[in-house]
Amino acid sequence: MLTILIIILSTVCGMILSCLVAFSICRLRKAIQALQEKRTRKDSKEEPDDEDLELTVFDLSIIFAATDIFSSGNKIGEGGFGPVYKGELASGQEIAVKRLSESSCQGLQEFKNEVIMISKLQHRNLVRLLGCCTEGEERMLVYEFLPNKSLDNFIFDETRSKLLPWEKRFNIIAGIARGLLYLHEDSRLRIIHRDLKASNILLDNEMDPKISDFGIARIFGGKQTEGMTKRVMGTYGYMSPEYAMSGYFSVKSDVFSFGVLVLEIINGKKNWGFHHPGHDLNLIGHAWKLWNEDRPLGLLDEVLRESFSANEVIRCIQVGLLCVQQRTEDRPSMSSVVFMLSNESAELPVPKEPGFCVESIYLKIESPSGEQICDTVNDVTVTELVGR
Template sequence: MYHDQRNTAIWSNGCVPMNKSSCKNSYTDGFFKYTNMKLPDTSSSWFSKTMNLEECRKSCLKNCSCTAYANLDIRDGGSGCLLWFNTLVDMMNFSQEGQDFYIRLPASELDHGGHRKIKIKIVVITVGVTIFGLISICACILINKNPGVARKIYNRHYKNILRKEDIDLPTFSFSVLANATENFSTKNKLGEGGFGPVYKGTLIDGKELAVKRLSKESGQGLEEFKNEVALISKLQHRNLVKLLGCCIEGEEKMLIYEYMPNHSLDYFVFDETKRKLLDWHKRFNIISGIARGLLYLHQDSMLRIIHRDLKTSNVLLDTNLNPKISDFGLARLFLGDQVEAKTNKVAGTYGYIPPEYAARGHFSMKSDVFSYGVIVLEIVSGKKNREFSDTEHCNNLLGHAWILWTKERALELLDELLGEQCLPSEVIRCIQVGLLCVQQRPKDRPDMSSAVLMLNGDKLLPKPKVPGFYTETDVKPETNCSSGNHKLFSVNEVSITTLDAR
């Protein structure tokens, strides 16, 4: 019932009933009403604006995982429904302010003095939260005075979190991974990103895997590591790379993925020799596969994920050159009907991040759509947006594609190596979808469900508007278009993080 709208998140602990409902007789469960409560964290909740409180109660009873409910809006007598699932985190009792909160309990807890027991439990919970707060303060002091000891404590604590919350995610020992990668030999190195180097490993049984090792010099760190484990371990799709496990030992933190024998998309599409292996049929399959993977992240999975660092080097290719989206270190989870967020820490890769994110820190599903549009135009042309510059207008690839489109010469964007092996109408449709995805204003860009339909349909598509691109002369008027001066962007594919001044 709640598959499409229920919001979930990962928590290390929280309040749970001592006697959980077996769900065999869930309708005999009841609810105990608390007054003047600060409601728990809503990261593991679901809401409806139309339900009344009685409908809310019935909905909670129907779901074995539902632990509590309350009004969504307490104004004018209360309206709407807010349901919590699994653990309850950060709840508190106020003396006067707060609102009514209904916690689910089995019938045995509600009978014969059960109310008194419940009040005692709330006191215990409140004391526990207070103690936890004091421990947190002490931990902060310890971190400032002795960062080495603090790191060891954090590592142990985080390992416990993984053990509790990611039971289905295997843990690899450091010695096994060192042996599999020949002690992380450079000959087994597959590449390196913002997280750190990635190595090919072979286990004793012959199974191949990719080991991503957190670098001490990495701009990313523990938060990104935790983020990637928490998010991708919950996702399953043929166009997403599969996380096989992780390793946490001392200072070492590693993620273990299925091995992709054909490396990443940029390894093929920007190489003068290897891109000959990507005929139009394979390129169109890659364009469509990436779109399906993004659609799953944005709409079809239980978690709504914004990738925030989609680029050709983060699209891996399997044996049959099928694409799989990887690297979720910078990804963010959107809850409920959330459509946009803002950050002071702009992270991503130049050439793929949209203007609203680069300039104001605003990101949304339409940010990933922009990145996808860039990738589409790069696959069609075989050229990299960040390094392309036409001699006449000093435009990047997006600007060049836009000019060709307005002059009805879109097919000139096509990689010259493809010759006449492709269907012109299919190429033009891909270019048009790419341009629609990179439009300046986020609201003008299609969502990924529309993009998938556009790619595989035959209906007339909307006319694209001006893309969100920056020409070299827009940024540095005194420069010309010579290749020697065209150095606005980093020459590697490492994700960048920029901090705005406060």
């Protein structure tokens, strides 16, 4: 009887021990598999993590159908990143598809950056990202379609500029300011755009502005407001002096770009490539010269001469000059800019000397699009988004 009891106890103990060993091995295998999967996701540089995108991922077949397989008739723009196509989904919704080319200035990391960033932003003055496509070798962003394309298609065109009277131009200036304020202070992410320019401002049916192209934007956490980079990316004519020359960027770099935009909207000419028969100054220098001569309204686009508010125009010129001041600490924050634009009774500071007011300070070369850019020792990428 004792022998039988010993055999039974030994058998039970053996079974329990075997179960414990099997369970431990199973847990170990799962832990190793989970670690391997984690490392694979971390090391992968080819595919963005769809779970982190927080937006729709379109099948390539849907994009093909919407754009008629990227037909030339649906092409509405071209830039350093590649072409932009108009499309229509089966639901009837119109879309704009930004297709990353193999030779794009915007690499895969910039693509991921734009996808993740825009998916987290919601503001009436920011372009709305509907989704993306990362099937095969394709990298595409799908935006809301804005029929009026970009701001540069209007203000720099002699005919279409007449479609933007002063009231609309002022609303565009104010809208860009509100969008930039959201990026700098009001969104859950603090974002520096780094490539604010006329071609990156899209216009909706009501000519309300929407800031677009976040491919080279930077996200800051907490109270951080500035950074450094060895790779200067952006568009000359809009870059602040400290960013173009040393790679130092901050919210005040965007403020400088905004100031350039304001002066361009008022004058109807580009800062970079501006020509005046009486001097060699660029648009910033020309505006500064007129301000010091007490002739600020001389900056106003000739097509606006019939109907405008003189006080409003002068206030905008003053705000623009405050934004392009040489020293970063002299430039206002975007919250101050919005306040100055929306309060006619607010007393504005006197502008100090602007940065980059003499265009001939640089050796000029021509980009493939004919736009003049600067020759610099930095690794420079000039992004140019033609209107969608």
